[in-house]
Amino acid sequence: MVVARSRTGRSAATLGILIVTLALLSGCSGQTVSSSSPSVGSPAASASGSTSPSTSESPSASASAAASGSAAGAGQDLAIEAKEYAFDAPASIPAGPTHIVVKNVGKEDHQAQVAKLNDGTTFQDLTTSLQSGDIPGALSKLQLVGGPTGATPGSTVATSANLAPGQYVFLCFVESADGVPHVAKGMIGQLEVTGSASSAELPAGDGQLALQDFAFVGTDTLTAGQHTLTVTNKGPQVHEATVVKLNEGVTVDQLRQAFTAASPAPSGPPPATGAGGVAGISPGTTVSMDLDLQPGNYAFVCFVPDAATGKPHAALGMIGALTVQ
Numbered sequence: 078m079v080v081a082r083s084r085t086g087r088s089a090a091t092l093g094i095l096i097v098t099l100a101l102l103s104g105c106s107g108q109t110v111s112s113s114s115p116s117v118g119s120p121a122a123s124a125s126g127s128t129s130p131s132t133s134e135s136p137s138a139s140a141s142a143a144a145s146g147s148a149a150g151a152g153q154d155l156a157i158e159a160k161e162y163a164f165d166a167p168a169s170i171p172a173g174p175t176h177i178v179v180k181n182v183g184k185e186d187h188q189a190q191v192a193k194l195n196d197g198t199t200f201q202d203l204t205t206s207l208q209s210g211d212i213p214g215a216l217s218k219l220q221l222v223g224g225p226t227g228a229t230p231g232s233t234v235a236t237s238a239n240l241a242p243g244q245y246v247f248l249c250f251v252e253s254a255d256g257v258p259h260v261a262k263g264m265i266g267q268l269e270v271t272g273s274a275s276s277a278e279l280p281a282g283d284g285q286l287a288l289q290d291f292a293f294v295g296t297d298t299l300t301a302g303q304h305t306l307t308v309t310n311k312g313p314q315v316h317e318a319t320v321v322k323l324n325e326g327v328t329v330d331q332l333r334q335a336f337t338a339a340s341p342a343p344s345g346p347p348p349a350t351g352a353g354g355v356a357g358i359s360p361g362t363t364v365s366m367d368l369d370l371q372p373g374n375y376a377f378v379c380f381v382p383d384a385a386t387g388k389p390h391a392a393l394g395m396i397g398a399l400t401v402q
């Protein structure tokens with residue numbers, strides 16, 4: 078399938094370019110930053126709360142019986158392995174608060190944009206839109222509930238969402254070196270969420286991030302180590318919060334300038350490397366993301382294209398500073 082690169086607005090081309098930008102940010106350093114687990118560079122260590130690395134069983138959806146209706150736990154784990162160009166994940170999971178854990182076992186960056194098909198929309202409808210390059214059409218068929226993004230090879234990234242029953246997909250819009258987004262290489266997964274909707278809250282976490290047109294408002298300082306941020310999209314547009322670690326000496330203002338320049342032409346070393354984050358979230362939706370960061374200067378970045386101009390929200394100022402002490 079080929080995703081056309083000729084549309085306007087929220088186009089595949091734009092999204093692809095954004096992902097390329099992200100890839101540039103991630104650079105070729107081979108350096109990985111986990112935003113949720115201590116398993117970086119240690120394949121034997123499993124992500125906290127996820128399945129064992131055993132190959133005899135696929136990642137499983139293990140419902141936590143004790144967490145029902147409680148804010149004390151994430152409810153259940155949904156363990157996903159991402160590689161070129163497929164997701165290895167359970168086919169179904171019960172509805173409710175879900176800790177979505179993506180382990181990148183591949184060689185390229187990956188993400189798992191998690192999205193629920195609108196009522197009346199079939200998986201075939203979605204893939205038809207994707208195959209014809211109609212990304213706005215595809216997005217109009219979906220409710221975006223985040224999902225881990227910015228997963229560098231070997232890293233694990235986790236987010237949480239309260240999954241309502243229905244048909245879901247995992248999508249990876251990261252581009253390969255050939256310029257083709259992984260979703261066009263078949264990197265689409267399907268998930269059926271069963272049972273009835275849960276009113277349970279996601280774990281409160283210890284920080285808040287509001288996504289607005291076009292700014293990040295909320296937590297801007299964290300201590301090193303594990304945190305969970307509640308992330309709410311309060312803007313009329315879809316937003317995301319990709320986390321990047323600024324290279325030594327690079328400021329958030331410089332990063333912002335790189336995105337707002339008329340023709341970004343990165344030369345020299347990339348200004349930042351990927352450090353996880355949460356993928357696209359529909360307006361009015363609250364999810365959460367786990368972070369496990371070393372001290373340093375980071376930024377939240379939104380690469381979602383503006384509905385009116387097609388420019389990435391980052392180019393419209395949607396970059397927020399995050400200091401980890």
Ligand SMILES: [Cu+2]
Nearest residue numbers: 316317379390
């Ligand atoms: Cu945005």
